[in-house]
Amino acid sequence: MGERYAKIVGWGKYVPERVLSNHDLEQMVDTSDEWITTRTGIKERRIRGPDDTTSSMAVEASKRALEVAGLSPKDIDLIIVATSSPDYLLPSVASIVQDKLGARCGAYTLVAACSGWVYALVDAHQYIANGAYDTILVVGSEIISFAVDYTDRTTCVLFGDGAAAVVLQASEEPAGVLSFELGSDGSGAEFLYVPGCGSANPLNEHTFERREQFIRMNGPEVFKFAVRIIASSLKRVIGKAGLLPDDIALFIPHQANARIIEAAARFMHQPMEKFYINLDRYGNTSAASVPLALVEALEEGRCKPGDKVAMVAFGAGLTWAAAVVQLGTGELSPAYQFFSLGRARYLAKKAAYAVQDAAQAALLPLYTFVQRRGRRKRRRK
Ligand code: UT7
DSSP, X not given: OOOOEXXXXXXXXXXXXXEEXXXXXXXXXXXXXXXXXXXXXXXXXXXXXXXXXXXXXXXXXXXXXXXXXXOOGGGOSEEEEEOSSOSOSSSOHHHHHHHHHTOOSEEEEEOXXXXXXXXXXXXXXXXXXXXXXXXXXXXXXXXXXXXXXXXXXXXXXXXXXXXXXXXXXXXXXXXXXXXXXXXXXXXXXXXXXXXXXXXXXXXXXXXXXXXXXXXXEOHHXXXXXXXXXXXXHHHHHHHHTTOOGGGOSEEEEOSSOHHHHHHHHXXXXXXXXXXXXXXXXXXXXXXXXXXXXXXXXXXXXXXOTTOEEEEEEXXXXXXXXXXXXXXXXXXXXXHHHHHHSHHHHHHHHHHHHHHHHHHHHHHHHHHHHHHHHHHHHHHHO
C-alpha cells in the first residue's frame, strides 16, 4: 500500500449571532475597552443564542464543511468532536452530532482543553494514514461562556463561543499532517481549571457558593507557559517535517492573546503578518479557536493549495499540540483516486490473490500428477 495522507477537503464554521463587545463588558465588570484591547487584542466575542448548543453549532459548521467537500453525512467514516463544554456529561456530544447530522459512523468526544482540536486532527490523520478510515470529520465546538464567571474581570473578557469543522480524506498526494507534537504537563493543572462540576468535587450548594463551577486561571503563569511552548513546539514540528520556519506560508496559533502571539513571532524570527489572527472578533474559543482561524484563513485566501501551514494550540492541562499541515493541490481525477486510494488497492490486491488461489486450486491436480510421475521415473532408474 502506498503512503496515505489525510488531505483537508472541506471546512466550515458557525459562530453565534450575539456579539459581546468590550464596551458591553465595561457595563458588567470593572474593566475598559482600552485595558482589554492593549492587554489581549480582543475587541469582541460571540456568545451563544437561546437555540445554540455545542452540538447544534458543531452540526452547522460540519454541514458547511461537507458542502465544501461535496460529501454527504453518509460518506463520513468517523466523527471526532473536540470540546470542553459538551451538551451533557453523558452522552458524548459527538454521538449527538452524529445523530443530528444523519451520519452512520463511530463518534467520540476528545477533551484536551484548547489543544483539543489539534489533538483530534492528529488522531484523524493516524486513522487515515494506517488505512482504517477514508473520510473523517474533525470538529471543534465550544459554548465556553457557560463556564465563565461574568463577575470575574480577569477571565470573562477573554472567552467566546464558536465552532469550526474540517473534513479529512485519504489521498496519496503528500498533504495533510506532515508532522506533529502532542504535549501535556499536568503539574500546571491548577493554573487553569474549573474546580467544581467533576467527580472529585461534585456540584452542590457549597461549590455553588464558592463559584467553583466557573473557570479559574492564573493568567501570568499561563502566559509564560504559552509564549515558551508556542515557539519551541512550532520549531520542533517544523524541523520534524524537514522544513524551516521560512517554508511555512501561514502560522495558525491558538487565539488567546495577541501579545502571546507577538512574543512567539519574535522568538521564531517571523513577521507578524504570517500569524493569522481573528481573536479581535472572537476572543478565545478554546478547542474551536485553531479550526476557526484555519477556516477563516482558507475562506479569505490567506493560504492556498500546496501551502504548508503550522498550527499550535495550548491550554488547560496544561496541554499543547502543534502540527505542520500541507494543503492539498486540488482534486485528483476520479480514475487516479480509484487506483491510488488504499482501499481500492486493497480490493484490487484481494481480487488478485483470489485469482491466484483459484488458479492454484485448478492446477494442483496437474502439479501433483507431474510430481508423482517424476518420482516414479526416478525410482525406476
Ligand atoms: O487557552 C488558554 C487560555 N488562557 C490564556 O491564554 C491566558 C494567558 N494570560 C493572559 O492572556 C494574560 O495573563 C491576561 C490577559 C489574562 C492578563 O494580562 P496580564 O498582563 O498578565 O495582567 P495581570 O494578570 O498581571 O494583571 C495586571 C493588572 C492587575 O491589577 P493590579 O493588581 O496590577 O492592580 C489586574 O487586576 O490588571 C488587572 N486586570 C484588569 N484590569 C482591567 C486584570 N484583568 C483586568 C481587566 N480589566 N479585565
